[in-house]
Structure formats: structure tokens, C-alpha cells
Amino acid sequence: MCGIVTAISTQNIVPVLLEGLRKLEYRGYDSAGIAVLSNGLQRVRSAGRVADLQALTDESGVTAHVGIAHTRWATHGAPCERNAHPHISAGLAVVHNGIIENYEEIRERLTARGYVFESETDTETIAHLIHHKLNAAPDLFEAVRLATNELVGAYAIGVVTEADPFRVIVARRGSPLLLGIGEDGMYAASDTAALLQVTRKVVYLEDGDLAELRRDGYRIVRGDGVPVERETAISSLSADAVELGQYRHYMQKEIFEQPQALANTLEIIAGGGSVNPQLFGADASGVLNGVRQVLIIACGTSYHAGLVARYWLEAVARIPCTVEIASEYRYRDSVPDPDTLVVVISQSGETADTLAALKHAKAQGMGRTLAICNVPESAIVRESRLRFITRAGPEIGVASTKAFTTQLAALALLTLALAKIAGRLDADAESRALNGLRHLPVAVQKVLELEPEIEQWAQRFAAKHHALFLGRGRHWPIAMEGALKLKEISYIHAEAYAAGELKHGPLALVDKDMPVIAIAPADELLEKLKSNLQEVRARGGELYVFADAGSEIVESEGVHILHMPEHYGMLSPVLHVIPLQLLSYHAALVKGTDVDKPRNLAKSVTVE
Template sequence: MCGIVTAISSRNVVPVLLEGLRKLEYRGYDSAGLAVLADGGLQRLRSAGRVADLAALADARHSAAPIGIAHTRWATHGVPSERNAHPHISGGLAVVHNGIIENFEAIKLALQARGYVFESDTDTEAIAHLIHSKLDAGADLFDAVRQSSCELTGAYAIGVVAESAPERLIVARSGAPLLLGVGEDGMYAASDTAALLQVTRKVIYLEDGDVAELRLGGYRIVRADGAPVEREIHLSSLSADAVELGQFRHYMQKEIFEQPQALANTLEIIAGGGSVNPQLFGARAAEVFAGVRRVLVLACGTSYHAGLVARYWLESVARVPCTVEIASEYRYRESVPDPDTLVVVISQSGETADTLAALKHAGALGMRRTLAICNVPESAIVREASLRFITRAGPEIGVASTKAFTTQLAALALLTLTLAKLAGRLPEADEARHLQNLRHLPVAVQKVLELEAEIERWAQRFAGKHHALFLGRGRHWPIAMEGALKLKEISYIHAEAYAAGELKHGPLALVDKDMPVIAVAPADELLEKLKSNLQEVRARGGELYVFADAGSEIPESEGVHILHMPEHYGMLSPVLHVIPLQLLSYHAALVKGTDVDKPRNLAKSVTVE
């Protein structure tokens, strides 16, 4: 990981490469570098800092060239440092790489035996030397990359330039995202469409095993065995404005406030309909859903929390048994497959390596009724699944997911209603009520956003804290988990979430006057139970911050701070209650002065295991 930009053009590509890297900064990284082919041959610049540092270095060196590759690195093999930063060089060629090469040690030993000297701790340097060895044996650059790709085990997206072939650059992918950009003045490739909007909206999504050669006059794509292949050119619906900050201080803040529109866009599919229809999930959905006896949700991080909320919905409304598993754990344990299970995978990027691997594992076990809920239409997970629901959140730049989460919940609510209707468990009156609530959801979220000023005042009190507890019950327990995740992701305050009834089984030992306890308190059937749990906290001197629905009748007092939500929203209440937790985390991070959009040690698109 984490970001690649390459370019061959009739103009100077250095500004294009640097701007592309800036657009990929949201993915998280610890170093940056570029390599270009200029009149003097191969020139490499690397920085163990931000893209801005690399840009300053390029300005100081007056770097200019018509062809080059660039990279932001998120450390996997080797500590963050200039020596481990990409590009890596072997002879007169340079390589950038996202992913992890699982057999790099064997490749490295074989290359060392042939006299190659390694200067970094990375697996990427093995790729560079491997390609060079193919060139040395007489292959041209394109075949050298293609042959080398056949020897790599693991995930990779690579870009290669060489002094021996200054008129072209080569890219290849398997398991890590990479797309081509077809511009008027040249050809480009990048990890993400956002990096290419500055030069083109015409993009080609490479498939696993594709190797592509880019020239000024065009491109060609082959499979790893050399067989030529055609890939469709897509016109990206994104605009350059969609990935700009505008009036906001950070992308996270922008994306929190984009949630009403993101939800409206995602739910537009039901705007004029009086009922749910399986075709919301694809032309074959009725066939795939028929006979489904249970649901298995596979996801990671925030998407996993969305799945946990859906479990409550699916079992209470659709009466379908549901299991939710962390994708990285599912594929490594012995499970009992059931072909009548609907496997639902959830991912913002659609390239999450653990989730994609779990989806393939489920298919290998014979569970082929699969549905992808994703924000990127042409992603690997979407292509792998038999059904798809594309959330229309738009580009999410902040590492801490916000609008992707709420639109995933909207999609899962639609899935719940669809399965309930197919099972004969959704009376017409209930269906109409649920659909009306979904259509009203963007307005309800907008009202919650108006509480920002009050939440900001609460956040001031969190700046000096080192730990926090989050509590919730029922379908709001996963919302407490999501709130804790957000707080630790961007403010670095250690936070844990518990089902409130579990307090007395251990966590209560942590509660004292220095441990803030944040509670999600909707006016639902578990409210009285939750009130008892909150009394347990106050009896131990804990300070409570409660997000309560109107009518919850939790009085404010010394050590008990109450923020009243605008309305109670029944089944969809989790969508509303997560908004103030997002805002609390954002403003706590502002007070602490952390890097909100690019928190340390984290990456946006996790394309390695």
C-alpha cells in the first residue's frame, strides 16, 4: 500500500504525479516518492514525510519529464524511512508497488544468489530486481513485467519505467486496485479515480492478472499468459469538485455534513415506489433470494458494525437468522457451509482484501448466493458477487468512515424489508410506514447535524482524557462500538464499547471520575434497562454523557449531561444516533490537534491482509 500514480504524456508529468498523490493522501501513508525518465536518464526523489515535502524536493531539483511513476507508502515490510520508500530501483528501471508479495523471501534469496544486492527491507525491491533479471535475459520491458507477474504470489499493483524503454510504462495488478486513465494528451494509471480527475474522466478498470503497456499513442492489455484482452472504457461520474474540501476544514467534517444528500441519493431508488422489489439488488435477485434460510454478513471495521446493526433488523423484521463475522477471521476457521445462506459482504471501497478473500472462501465452500453492498461500482468485490447494491455516498476521503456507514445502513434496511416481504412477513401497512421513514431519513439526519454546537462543547471536556467507555443496548450496541472506534481512530483516546448490561460483569471496575461514559439512549423497549445501567455508573462516580431521544425522561444533573435528539425513529434510530458520535469524535480530535483526515498508522483502503 498505499497509492500509485503513473503518467506518460506530451507534457511535463511531474505536476500531474504530485497532484495525483495529493488526491491519494486520504488513503494514509508514511512516505512518498517518484521516479521520472528525463534527458539525463532515471531520476528518483523520495521523502520520509508528506507529499508536500516531496513536492518541495521536486521544485528544488527542477524536476520535469514526460514519463514517470509516483507512490505514497503505508509501511508493511520495513519501518517508515527514505530507504524503504518507493520507487525502488534495479539498474535502470524503477518500480512502485501496492500490496504484499508473500513469496518475496524466496525470490530475494534466488536473486541474491545471482549477485543482486538489496538496499531496503521491502518486498517491493524483490520485484524490481526480478524484472531486471528478465531484462538481463533478453526480454523487453513489457514481457519482463508480464513474466515476473507470473512468479509473484500475493497482492500487487505495480508501475514500472526503465531507461531501456523511455517511450512506455508498464502496469499490472492482482488483488490490489489499479485503473487506467485515457487522456487527450497521454495515458495514466492510478489506484483511485480521484487521482486522475485532473487529466481525464475516461477510465479503464483492470482485472486481476492484467498487464498493460501505456504509450503516448494508446495502450494494450494482456493477461499474464500473454493473451490480449479488451477492457471497457467508463466515463467516471465523479467530478474534480467532488473531492475538494470547499467550505469545510476537513474531509471528515465535509463527509459528516454530506450524509443527508448521500442518503437521499442512495434511497432515490425507492423515491417513487410504493413497495420494495428484489430488483433493487439486481436482475437475478428474486432467484437468488428464493429459498434463503439465513444470512451471513462478512465485513471489517466500520462495515462490520453496519452488519451488526443489520442482524437485529433481519432477525426482528424479516425473521431470518443472521450471523455477522469479521472477514479476516471467517476464512481462517472451520465453518459449516449452508448453500441456502445469503452471503452479504460490505465494503466502502470494494477492494478490502480480507473481505474479498472471505467472499471467495464462502464461494469455494459452495455458498454462491452472494450480495455486495459497496460504494464503488467497478470494484473487485462488486465484480465477484452475484448481486450488488451500490451505495451512492460519493467519494469518501477521510480515513474514518462516516457517510459510507450510514448509506450502508440504508442499504441493509432495504435488504431487510425485501427479505421480509418475500417471506410474507411484511404487511402492506408496515411496508408503507418503513418506506416513508426511509424517505424521511435525510431530513431527520439534517436535524441531528444542527446539534453540532452543543456537541462541540462536550468535546472540549474530552481533550484531556485518556480513556472512555461507550454503552448501548440492542441495535444501538453496534452504534456504541462505532462511536468508540471513531474516537480512538482520530483522537487517539482509548475507547471501548460494551453492551450496557455487561457493565457489572467486568468493565464497571474501570469506572471512576476520570473515565467518561458515553451512552446511546433511544426511547425504545430497552430504555428502562439502560437507565439501571447508567445508575450503576453514577454510583461509582462516573461522569455520563447521554445521547437521549425526546421522551426518554433521563434528567440532567451533576455528572449527568444530556443531549436530546430531535425525534425517535424506531428501527432506523441507529442511523440518527451515530451522527452525534461522529461529531463528538471529530471535535475531540480538533481540540487535541490530531490529523483528522489522515490518522497515524491507518490507511483508508486496506488492500493487504
């Protein structure tokens, strides 16, 4: 959601800024812009893709050594050039991620002082406020510090001014921002991927940090002006990891990376014969001992992973589990319990609602916290007492795939650890469970080989406007995930229901134009699911069934069967989500939608 790149270098930074924006396209955006210091302040903006901005920049022939750039996902004001970043105030330019909650109050004050607003954004308020502070501050750095102290809400900002052309000022609170230390200068961005082209040496800013970037170095202070040191890290990402390679889209690439992502995530148990609680942190035994219940907090796809885990935790570990949508939990008058393990799940680790919900739970006295996340340096990881880092690698496609399956792997390990601590996992069961996890990458690879059959199914979905997904038990959340994927990237309206709920409303929608996708593992609920499928066929509904071997569901007119390679017991949800990902991907291809950057959506949701 929005993206920032800034640079100050001995080299021409315009290509660096534009390439950085391209690497941030996956976050979701509807306009883009760049401002550089070159014979004064020059700004180029486009209400479109970065490619459009590139064309305009090439046409202008601008080169520079200092600049800021931005991709905007509209919040305040329509997606148009007038509202695109950077925003300017008398030679000073600002880019901004986040939302300023008190911008109307500040805007009213500044308007009374003679400032004229040209956009509908909260960001233009920041530009004018910093310009106003320059009247009393000794320099740009202090003006930004004074201005940010008045801002309420979340922000990551980059600031340049033609009056002080030898530095860039950046600051963050609530939105991610990191510095890049290059051989020829200093950089900053909202995501490491934007900087891999120039450096892997990074510094992660913390909430409330303000940094001054010069060609030969940087300094960081807190909001009160006190200098601080932040650790320098070498990013584990490589430039190759965020390239498409042989694939048409990042989503396709990431679907097919799942065997390796699972192998990497589960490498931690590769040679072990038992589940050690220290998989989740050095003091995990102390935190996990005495846990009476589990509260899982997440959003979107991560929420679906939590719903699957609820079935596992209650069936295997025999521990009560509640799963909450983060944006609801933080505003609900809940009952805290210090013996609850609070598990927060996020691909990016910067999801605003999940981070706020975690802080809310801690403020209520629930200090047993665990983050399951794909980004080790993220805010959610830093806020949690325990952590499990999934090793999915960078996920660029907005529709999450490999992050989801690696989250399920992590939650399976947590289930086994809690079951073992509670004395509900004997040695034989533990060994079988670990062997099943180790075999997951091979099993997923076999499911991926079904792609040609799924591609044929997808052809039939192109003309559809609605679809219904059905599942039972631990596969109901997988049906929910399948429906989410289809609507995210193909724009086909899709809903998921527990199959037993058909007669309680959804059956009214079923007809020949409503395809019904069913997940049919060979488990204890299969016979009941078959009855539900008969209800669909009796109303003329067309069925697409993902069935395990041995399910004995027969293909016939109106009933299409895709046989899964093997039944996988408790871990079956990990396998059954793969064909649903592929179905969504190929349906989107047939419809010609933007697979990796679906309209109105953002990859990293860093605002409420």
C-alpha cells in the same frame, strides 16, 4: 493503503504525478516518492508528507514526460526514505501496492546472482527480478510479464526503465489499478480520484492484467500473454467531488454530506410504494427466494453496520443472521449452507480480507452472494451475484462516516425485501417503513444542527485518556462505532460494551476520570439502560447521554444530556451515530490530531 500514479504524456507530467499523490493521501501513508525519465532515471523520495516531496522536487527543478509516483504505507521495513518507493535496479524503477508473500525466496535467489538489496522491502525484490528477466526477455513488457508470473501475493505495480523510455508498464493482481485515457497521453492509478485532474475516461484492469502505456495508446494482456479488451468507462466522479470546499477537513465535509448521500442512495425508492427485490439485481428474486439464513461478512465500520442489520433481519424478516469479521471467517472451519445469503459490505470494494472471505464462501458452495459497496466497478461487486451500490460519493477521510450510514440504508432495504419475500411484511408495515426511509435525510439534517452542543462536550474530552461507550440492542453496535471513531482520530482509548455487561467487568474501570457515553433511545430497553446508568453514577462516573425525546433522563451533576430531535424506531441507529461522529471529530480538533489522516491507519486496506 499505499497509492500509485503513473503517466506518459506529451506534457510535463511531474505536476500531474504530485497532484495525483495528493489526491491519494487519504488512503494512508508514511513516505512518498517519484521517479521520472529525464536525461536518465531521476528519483526523489521523502519520509514524510507529499508536501515534503513537492518541496524536494521543486528544488531539483526536474521535468519529464514519463514517470511513476507512490505513497507508501509501511509493511516490510520501517517508514524511512531508504524503504520509500520507487525502488531501483540499474536504471529500472518500480512502485508497488500490496504484499509479495514469496519475496524472501526470490530475494535469496537474486542475492546469489549478485543483486545487492538496499531496503527491507518486498518491492525491491520486484525491481531486481524484472531487471533479471530483461536478460532473457525481448523487451520491458515481456520482462514484467515473466516476473509477475513468479510473484505470489497481491500487487499493483508500475514500471519504467531508462533503457526503454517511451512506455510505462503496469500490472495488477489483488490490488486495484485502473488506466486513464487522456488527450495528451496515458495514465494509471490505484484510485480514480488521482486522475480526475487529467481525464474521466478510464479502463478498470482485472486481476492478472498487464498493460503497456504509450503516449498514443495502450494494450492489455493476461499473464499468459494473450491480448484482452477491457471496457472503457466514463467515471461518474468529478474533480469538485474530492475538493474540501468550505470545510476544514474531509471528515467534517463527509459528516455534513450525509443527508444528501442518504437521499441519493434512497432515490431508488423515491416514487415506489413497495420494495422490489430487483433493487439488488435483475435475478434477485431467484437468489433471495428460499434464503434460510443470512451471513454478513465485513471489516471495521462495515462490520458494525452488519451488526445493526442482524437486529433488523431477525426482528423484521425473522431470518437468522450471523455477522463475521472477514479476516476471521476466511480462516475458520465453518459449516457451509447453500441456502445462506452471503452479504459482503465494503466502502471501497477492494478490502482484501472481505474479498478473500467472499471467494472462500463461494468456494464452499455458497453462491447466493450480495455486495453492498460504494464503488460500482470494484472487485467485490464484480465477484458478487447481486449488488447494491450506495451513492455516498467519494469518501476521503480515513474514518468512515457517510459510507456507514448509507450502508445502513441499504441493509434496511434488504431487510424489508427479505421480510416481504418471506410473507412477514404487510402492506401497511411496508408503507410505514418506506416513508421512514424517505424521511431519513431530513431527520439526519436535524441531528446535524446539534453540532454546537456537541462541540462543547468535546472540549471536556481533550484531557481524557479513556472513554467507555454503552448501548443496548441495535444501538450496541452504534456504541462500538462511536468508540472506534474516537480512538481512530483522537487517539483516546475507547471501548464499547453492551450496557448489561457493565457488572461483568467494565464497571471496575469507572471513576471520575472515565467519561461514559451512553446511547439512550426511547425503546423497549430504555428502563434497563437507566439502571445501568445509575450503576455508573454510583461509582462516580461522569455520564454523557444521547437521549431521545421522552426518555425522561434528567440532567444533573455528572449527568449531561443531549436531546435528539425525534425517536426513529427501527432506523434510530442511523440518527444516533451522527452525534458520535461529531463528538469524535471535535475532540480530535481540540487535541490537534490529523483528522483526515490518522497515524498508522489506511483508508483502503488492500492487504491482509
